[in-house]
Amino acid sequence: MDDVVNAFVPGPRVRIPGRAGGPLSGLSFAAKDLFDVAGVPTGGGNHDWAKFNPVPERHGWAVQTLLDAGAELVGKTITDEVSLGILGENAFDGTPTNTAAPDRVPGGSSSGSAAAVAAGICDTALGTDTGGSVRVPASFCGLYGIRPTHGRVDTTGMLPQAPSSDTTGWFARDAQTFAKVSTVMLGEAPGALPTRLIVAVDAFGFADPEVAEALKPMVERLGRIVGDVREEIMAPQGLSVWARAQRTLQPVEAWATFQPWVESANPRMAFSVVAALLTGAQMPAADRAWAAMMRLEARGRLRHLLPPGTILCLPTTPFPAPLRGLSSPVLQVVKDRISCLCAQGGLTGSPQVSLPGATVNGAPVGLSIIGGRGTDAALIAVAQAMEAAA
Amino acid sequence: MDDVVNAFVPGPRVRIPGRAGGPLSGLSFAAKDLFDVAGVPTGGGNHDWAKFNPVPERHGWAVQTLLDAGAELVGKTITDEVSLGILGENAFDGTPTNTAAPDRVPGGSSSGSAAAVAAGICDTALGTDTGGSVRVPASFCGLYGIRPTHGRVDTTGMLPQAPSSDTTGWFARDAQTFAKVSTVMLGEAPGALPTRLIVAVDAFGFADPEVAEALKPMVERLGRIVGDVREEIMAPQGLSVWARAQRTLQPVEAWATFQPWVESANPRMAFSVVAALLTGAQMPAADRAWAAMMRLEARGRLRHLLPPGTILCLPTTPFPAPLRGLSSPVLQVVKDRISCLCAQGGLTGSPQVSLPGATVNGAPVGLSIIGGRGTDAALIAVAQAMEAAA
Numbered sequence: 001m002d003d004v005v006n007a008f009v010p011g012p013r014v015r016i017p018g019r020a021g022g023p024l025s026g027l028s029f030a031a032k033d034l035f036d037v038a039g040v041p042t043g044g045g046n047h048d049w050a051k052f053n054p055v056p057e058r059h060g061w062a063v064q065t066l067l068d069a070g071a072e073l074v075g076k077t078i079t080d081e082v083s084l085g086i087l088g089e090n091a092f093d094g095t096p097t098n099t100a101a102p103d104r105v106p107g108g109s110s111s112g113s114a115a116a117v118a119a120g121i122c123d124t125a126l127g128t129d130t131g132g133s134v135r136v137p138a139s140f141c142g143l144y145g146i147r148p149t150h151g152r153v154d155t156t157g158m159l160p161q162a163p164s165s166d167t168t169g170w171f172a173r174d175a176q177t178f179a180k181v182s183t184v185m186l187g188e189a190p191g192a193l194p195t196r197l198i199v200a201v202d203a204f205g206f207a208d209p210e211v212a213e214a215l216k217p218m219v220e221r222l223g224r225i226v227g228d229v230r231e232e233i234m235a236p237q238g239l240s241v242w243a244r245a246q247r248t249l250q251p252v253e254a255w256a257t258f259q260p261w262v263e264s265a266n267p268r269m270a271f272s273v274v275a276a277l278l279t280g281a282q283m284p285a286a287d288r289a290w291a292a293m294m295r296l297e298a299r300g301r302l303r304h305l306l307p308p309g310t311i312l313c314l315p316t317t318p319f320p321a322p323l324r325g326l327s328s329p330v331l332q333v334v335k336d337r338i339s340c341l342c343a344q345g346g347l348t349g350s351p352q353v354s355l356p357g358a359t360v361n362g363a364p365v366g367l368s369i370i371g372g373r374g375t376d377a378a379l380i381a382v383a384q385a386m387e388a389a390a
Numbered sequence: 391m392d393d394v395v396n397a398f399v400p401g402p403r404v405r406i407p408g409r410a411g412g413p414l415s416g417l418s419f420a421a422k423d424l425f426d427v428a429g430v431p432t433g434g435g436n437h438d439w440a441k442f443n444p445v446p447e448r449h450g451w452a453v454q455t456l457l458d459a460g461a462e463l464v465g466k467t468i469t470d471e472v473s474l475g476i477l478g479e480n481a482f483d484g485t486p487t488n489t490a491a492p493d494r495v496p497g498g499s500s501s502g503s504a505a506a507v508a509a510g511i512c513d514t515a516l517g518t519d520t521g522g523s524v525r526v527p528a529s530f531c532g533l534y535g536i537r538p539t540h541g542r543v544d545t546t547g548m549l550p551q552a553p554s555s556d557t558t559g560w561f562a563r564d565a566q567t568f569a570k571v572s573t574v575m576l577g578e579a580p581g582a583l584p585t586r587l588i589v590a591v592d593a594f595g596f597a598d599p600e601v602a603e604a605l606k607p608m609v610e611r612l613g614r615i616v617g618d619v620r621e622e623i624m625a626p627q628g629l630s631v632w633a634r635a636q637r638t639l640q641p642v643e644a645w646a647t648f649q650p651w652v653e654s655a656n657p658r659m660a661f662s663v664v665a666a667l668l669t670g671a672q673m674p675a676a677d678r679a680w681a682a683m684m685r686l687e688a689r690g691r692l693r694h695l696l697p698p699g700t701i702l703c704l705p706t707t708p709f710p711a712p713l714r715g716l717s718s719p720v721l722q723v724v725k726d727r728i729s730c731l732c733a734q735g736g737l738t739g740s741p742q743v744s745l746p747g748a749t750v751n752g753a754p755v756g757l758s759i760i761g762g763r764g765t766d767a768a769l770i771a772v773a774q775a776m777e778a779a780a
Binding site for chain 1: 438479481482652653654655656657658659660661662664665667668672717718719
């Protein structure tokens with residue numbers, strides 16, 4: 001299919017057939033340009049990355065796994081530069097079109113993967129999620145998207161950002177495809193449904209009132225599926241305090257990841273990306289030490305809230321996709337607000353799935369479900385049940 | 391002539407004949423791509439500058455002045471991005487070749503202008519000097535180059551960086567051409583020779599010993615021309631203290647200049663350029679306040695040292711041009727050392743001319759002369775006398 005939504009990286013489109021007879025035979029997938037494909041330079045969303053890094057000789061684990069399961073690779077997709085971005089506007093390759101809301105950003109950093117799936121160009125697509133890079137575009141484009149339990153899905157051959165938060169995720173338009181791909185990627189079929197639901201009142205209160213209102217029918221449906229429902233604060237220390245901890249730890253690790261490259265290559269990058277990297281370079285040790293402790297508190301809180309059989313729900317993003325091309329002072333507040341609802345992912349490593357089904361002024365916004373570490377398959381089962389009950 | 395040294399900006403070469411019968415008839419010049427040429431986008435060394443700034447409708451003052459005097463414009467030259475660089479390595483347009491030392495950088499930010507003159511492609515070329523951007527490439531390429539008294543040469547139609555330090559300068563291969571162009575640009579013929587010379591012992595001590603040694607015959611020749619010679623410390627507070635003050639004030643002003651652009655356009659820039667800009671954005675007020683006082687001290691010191699008839703000499707740079715493509719940690723020390731010998735220009739506004747004539751291991755290094763504010767024409771006369779006595 002033609003790249004009518006500017007989802008794929010410039011240059012000839014890489015295509016690799018899947019192994020015949022696998023469980024994903026007949027499905028197509030795209031891979032964010034952070035995943036290695038043997039013989040193809042990994043671009044990383046920056047035009048000076050491939051110049052200073054070798055062409056991969058092997059497929060990344062996730063790419064190999066989908067090919068082995070029978071899915072066909074149909075291209076590599078645009079990403080925010082070295083995954084440092086949450087809106088999907090790449091200064092080098094442009095902004096993929098959000099078919100669900102064409103005047104708005106697709107979300108990032110897995111922007112092209114989400115845009116390609118949303119446009120129907122492929123059935124699923126690989127993304128990465130460190131601070132929200134699968135969840136946010138899933139919410140903005142109206143897709144199913146998962147950030148698995150940290151450490152569960154092998155990230156070999158995926159360009160890292162902040163390893164203690166990095167995960168490999170994926171998107172689909174429907175829950176059945178989502179479940180098929182998830183079964184392969186997780187090595188586990190959809191699990192038993194949870195029986196208790198926590199509605200995160202702090203997160204719903206933090207979202208735009210229109211978003212909380214639009215998600216209400218989905219929350220009610222979720223409640224009927226799960227049974228027992230109660231309201232709780234997710235982050236007693238503050239969503240903004242959790243976000244501050246994540247936005248302390250993540251840039252420090254990102255700086256450690258990219259410092260050797262930027263200091264040897266002096267690459268061309270968007271202004272905002274360098275500014276983000278340098279916050280990590282300049283982070284005081286006292287702030288880093290505090291953030292590491294807050295991470296432990298957040299993990300303890302989610303362990304307490306989410307025993308086996310319990311899930312939590314919250315708006316994936318505080319608003320639907322913002323308009324394309326906003327300028328910097330406005331953008332900063334937009335990014336800061338998004339991070340307040342996404343920080344728990346990188347901070348605690350808990351799995352999270354964003355479910356489509358609501359809109360505000362015609363633009364999608366997702367409802368997220370979070371479970372305890374390792375309960376990824378139960379979240380997939382919830383996605384199926386939600387679609388079946390819709 | 392072909393651009394055999396990668397001195398000119400990409401795209402079609404702009405050419406404008408000079409007015410017939412002027413004092414510079416028969417001479418050709420190039421203009422650093424920070425100077426406006428009517429109808430031609432000013433590139434500023436960054437591929438996202440012209441997109442967000444209007445195409446100029448008038449020539450910059452310096453361009454108009456040279457055209458009116460009869461010189462022919464033969465092209466616009468590569469510059470470090472928005473003049474933030476001292477070595478002449480532009481991540482977008484490449485590094486102009488230093489014909490005097492092809493394995494070394496040309497110096498910047500007026501890299502293409504220096505390279506074009508050094509290669510004989512044109513007779514003179516316009517540059518800008520805020521923190522050393524004419525003096526350094528003059529030293530590295532073996533040219534005459536001037537940073538005039540701050541405020542003396544009209545900077546209308548020149549892309550600014552730090553207005554309280556910005557100047558328009560120019561290069562030439564020989565002192566006679568240098569004097570002809572200077573007479574037009576300054577509106578004043580070469581003046582009377584000074585009669586007293588101060589040798590800045592702190593600056594000679596700070597340069598590589600090989601540089602001090604290589605410059606000794608030039609200093610002796612200068613002493614014979616001027617007459618009375620004595621040794622003095624130029625910067626009693628420390629060359630590094632003066633440099634610190636300049637590198638506090640200059641980035642703060644540069645940030646004020648470029649903040650509206652970077653915040654609205656999020657331009658692609660080399661990593662190092664963003665890092666430099668952000669040092670200005672993040673400068674504590676206490677540091678800025680101190681630097682403004684140190685600037686007053688430095689101005690007072692040069693007024694004391696340089697009464698009418700006295701000039702001072704120092705190595706233009708502490709070493710000849712470094713090799714091309716050095717990596718970041720080494721580069722930082724290189725840039726820091728250069729700024730220790732260049733800071734007095736932006737800090738005090740005094741005029742300075744770099745004279746060619748010495749080499750270290752075959753690579754050029756310049757001897758600089760500095761006079762009191764407004765004594766530019768006397769420095770030009772010294773350049774002529776030095777060449778005549780060579």
